[in-house]
Amino acid sequence: MKNITLYSLLLIFSLSACNPLDENPKAFIGTGNFYNTTEDADAAVLSIYNAINSSTHTLYNRLIQISIEMATDDYEAGPRARNAHVRALSNLTHDASNDRMLEIWRQSYDGINRANVAIDNIAKNPNLNSQKDIDLINEAKFLRAVLYFNIVRWFGDVPLVLHETTSLTPEAINPPNTPEADVYAQIETDLLDAEALPIVQPIKGRITSGAAKSLLSKVYLTQKKWQKAADKSKEVIDSKVYDLFENFADVFNVATKNGKEHIFSAQFKGLTNWNGNMLASTAAPTSVPGIAGDQADALHTAGGLFEAFAENDKRKYITFAIEFVSPTDGKTYKVAPHFNKYFDPTTPASPGQSSKNTPIIRFAEILLINSEALNELNGPTTEAFAGIDRVRERAGIDLLSVTSPSISQDDFREAVFEERRKELVYEYQRWFDLARRGPDYFVAKLKAAGKTNAQPKHVHFPIPQRELDLNKNLKQVPEWRDKEF
């Protein structure tokens, strides 16, 4: 009897040792045992790329298009854009409760935090000091700059968070607005650091020194730092690392991805375990048998852009399609002009599986930045014509220096903006170009396109109400404050 009791007790004690209360997840890596090797550091940086674009409704996979770009003169919510929030943006009736803008805000800061995590954790580990580790920090800084550059333009004074959030104290989670100028200063600092990246990366598509310089030239341009913008873009042009494709179509060919014109792009590949480019699906026709047009959210605003292209502009029918061949019945269907840059003919039935990349910054834009900055500095000089004319030459249209050799500075500016509009349409650029020209220009352009609700405040978006509710240190964008309740 005693033995039984004894053995039972022994058994119980031995079992209690088998049931520890410490959690040791097997399927998850804890933050405590990560960021130890260069491979870990690389994985941390890869997660930031993932925040830039991954599945549908991520920043550079359609989200910016169906939110920000809807509020411009070139796009409107299509028949399948049934989300009231998307329609509100298209009509410029959106407010601080807009869920697409909230999602933009969330994803941007998610990416920023991923960058902060990578920068902090690689930097604080003394063993991570190889050139590759330093490069990884600089890639993270570049991506952080991309994200801050976006949100500072959308929302103005935004919280500038530069370190990983590791604590839940009110001070740690409720950052105040940072003045726009300070945000820009940080973006410049990050990009200057990122200039130290390799000129060519062994893996195509990763961030290079040229990408940092290119984005920096655009950051300078946006701040009207014309000289710096001109110099930095010239540095990129003179580096001879990048060039225009001879054929405009190659900018959007699967075979020529990450080619000489592509400085930094959102990477796509359909029908794999990665993601297709949803912009193809967003612009698909709804009436062609065999082509799934069920995600057709973005229509080009009738009577504007398509007609603005000269008929001999080589870009016109690469940018737009006015007919599709049905993959089921082989017939050709005429349609209203649809954006066609990302339509992948290998996956007609499911356009969202397109393997075409979306350029985030490419060499043609650097040429236009250079022209614009030089024009602002010195007027339409020969140097200023050079950039825009290289772009026009490739497009097969008359050179500006030939058609308008004595153009005024203002008209030259307008010509550059019109060229940007045509060259870079459907590349997440239009809203930024309209907004940086100021409220008058913005409102005039939108009203001309029939968007009569446009107001001066629309050069910014309102900071999402959720954030203002949770973070009492955060203030609404000044132009939107009258809408606070």
Add this chain to the structure above:
Amino acid sequence: MTKNINILLWISILLISAGINAQNTQATINSTLNGTVIDQVTNQPIPGVNIQIKGTTHTAVTDLDGKFYFQTGQKFPYILIVSYIGYVTAEHTATTDFVQISLKEDRKELDELVIIGYGSTTKKDYTGAAETVSSTALKATQRTLESSLQGSVAGVNVTQTSGQPGAGLSIRIRGGSSIQGGNEPLYVIDGFPLYNSDVTSGVLSGTPTNPLSSINPADIESITVLKDASSTAIYGSRGANGVVIITTKKGSASAMTVNYDFTIGQQEVRNKVDVLDAKGFARLRNAALYDTNPALGTNQYLSDAQIAALGKGVDWQEEAFQKGLVQNHQLSISGGNNQTKYAVSGNYYNQEGIIKNTGFERLSGRVNLTSKISSKARIGLNLTISETKSKVAPAGLITSLLSMPPTATIYEPDGSYTLRNPFENIFANPIATLNERKNEAITDRILGTIYGEYDILKNLVFKVSFGTDLIFNKEKSYLPSSIYEGLITNGEGKIGTADSRTWLNENTLTYSKVFGEKHNLNVLAGYTQQNSTKEFVTAGSQQFVNDVTYYYSLQSGNVALMPSSGESTWALNSYLSRVNYNYDSKYFLTASLRADGSSRFGKNNKWGYFPSFAVAWQISNEDFFTPVKDVINSLKIRTSYGATGNQEIGEYQSLATLSSVKYLFGDQIYTGFTPTRISNDDLGWELTNQFDAGVDVGFFDDKLNLTVDVYRKTTKDLLLAVQIPYTTGFTSSLQNFGTVQNQGIELGINTALGNTAFSWNSNFNISFNSNKIIALGNDAEFYTFGNYILRKGESLGTFYGAVTDGILQTADIATKGAFTGNATPKAGDRLYKDINGDGAFTTAADRTSIGDAQPDFIFGFTNTFTYRGFELSALINGSVGNKILNGNAQALELYNGQQNASTSALDAWTPTNPSTSTPRAKLDPAPIFSDRFVEDGSFVRIKNITFSYNLPKKVSEKLLLTSVKFRVVGENLFTFTKYTGFDPEVTNGTTISPGTDTGIYPASKTISGGLIVTF
């Protein structure tokens, strides 16, 4: 009163014995006596009954066939005293040498056994608030064991989360107190504590199979619901939502009994939702198109002639619903002797859904064994093995059924499926989905416990048990290329397996002793440990050459999907103790303490301590009470206070873990890692303190019993995914946050009237619970979650939306246009109240609380009538004052002509029909959640009617059977409600949004017939 009953009993016994022995009443000397003792109701022989000749010490005991024998010097007539545990002791006058004595089961309410945590007691001795489900309610249940709680226990609110066969129920004991930490009770099945949490790999679309559906309800012997802290604190960190204790049928020391129970029935949808027919829809679409572009005329969709030529069109609900067959076969064998007792059963249950190609099957077997291996030691086994198979309606199906336009067709002219809604709102053809899509789950479960008990000392029992709960789930999905869902992927097959392996070890010492005749002491101490691991794996592929092999041949797809797997483990170690003491069955005291260590919490907060204390006074056992005992035979008052916890937050929630993400360069995919949350070392228990006071009264020898309880339950440190600014990089952080209070009153009345020929038993219960948020963390006044708000002073499940204010009429556009929420208001737009008074309506700023999902009271009323072999029982239950968010109606009242609409569209505003309730048709209405879609969910329904008939013993014996019983059951046959959706007994399965009815598989009504044969 007792005397009267005794006299009645006497008379009946005399009559019966007189009837049997009418021929010979002659007295003899030196008689021999042969007799049998049977159960008065079942006519089963009762072994082990003690028979004593009155006034002598001469006794006999019945054998396995209930037979006994005397040889005695007594003369006829003499009196036999017949006694057996659980039966009313009877006196029988023997007048001849053969007697048949029928014993009446002792139905005294107060001696009823109450199964409690780690033990059992009698109702009379119990100090807490616990209620046992009546055997009537248990018998009425064939689907899942939880449904027997519906309407049968005060304070328990049971709501269906889906009518999908095999799907689960939402159970709230004394209101829900947690926001996100889980509100479902803990189940303890034959001593094994488990939560009814889904084991799924995520491959299945729609409602996952309820794990408790693997338990065969016919195996259940008893269900006890523990409600107050004194009852539940012994389960510590898992007791806060109440505990449901289930025991299964055990064998008894009697001859083998074989029982076969067969039921067959039919189910159908209780109520269809009214939607437009083809003509109505065509007119609506014309109107919506005209509204957007008047220049194109009033008949942009179909001309009046075309509309006139339309028939009713496709009734999509009619196409999808069916009459489903339900059948149940149950074979049970039990018996035993004084050493070993056994009960073995097998069950096959098959339920076709009321929606085509949905259904549920269960095959289960159970073995319960107990054996005395020595005078001091006993061992036992409780084992269930089951397999369930489900065919599940995919998510979104019901919404599609309601929204699919009646002018759309199921098939194209060429015989292929119409892929989707032909209009702007894209969703798949639901009939194609039902017919072609594969969406299935198979779950195997082994739940078993072995235990040993050893009497260390006369009063000290040591019990050790080892249990295991193994659940293996496999989910299979195939989307063929012939339907919309599989079009883009050209066929997609997926298989997922998920398994959950739990082990349990419990070790308890129980000491019970009576000191000095009046001091009754019972002490329990124990140590338990439980550990559970879940794992899952999924695989899949796309781009199939054809749709022949479904998910059986994933390698036949051209594109493999990324496989995925995962693992999680939790551990719980506990010390528990309880002292029960009573003095002379008058003054009762119970104290308990449990210490729980859980892996789930932050490293600073692993252990929690949960004490409770209760006292009771059995006033009716006092001498001064004797004078009123004829009226009030028992009276007890009791009160308790204690703490319980809630740990249902999932694993690893306090840790900062990383999750993997991908990126692509060139053709190569790379893997990155990113943190998923900010660590919270302080994450701890949700703590509930509960006060309860109750009174139990028995009138007229327990013919009428009354129980009243009042309680207040305060839950603090609520586990909540607190929203944090996105600037942190995260959405939310799980924190202990805020306080919720439930208080209420429960009343239960039981009556037992009648005699052996006719009896009437009833159970009435009603419970009022009020739920209130006392505090939210971070000094917040409120939090909003979708259509819900959490606000101090309001209850959980409060709806938050706009308030409608009629329809904008042509004359009012200038004055009231700002209250439509439209930038360019037009007549016929819906008007909303300007809640914040800023002169305009905006969706974001003009929301307010518009009702809540908490009922004012719920009730159940069961009546059982027996007359000889006939039995009729009926359960009426109801809920009053709860609101339902009718999400289906919200979709059906868009009136956009892009999908079907409610028949209310016939009254839509037009210049010639200036409706004041229905807005005009338009193509792109903003879907605004408003009080329009918050409906009164009150209902009263006849939940169950059962009529059964026992064949007279004479007839059944001729059939060589012990007993034969026929049964007819009707469920949900009559319902009284104003709710316009499918069924008012409905809730969303998620904790945070109770009372939402969007796309939920509708409830059914059932008629079934059955036969129970005992060999």
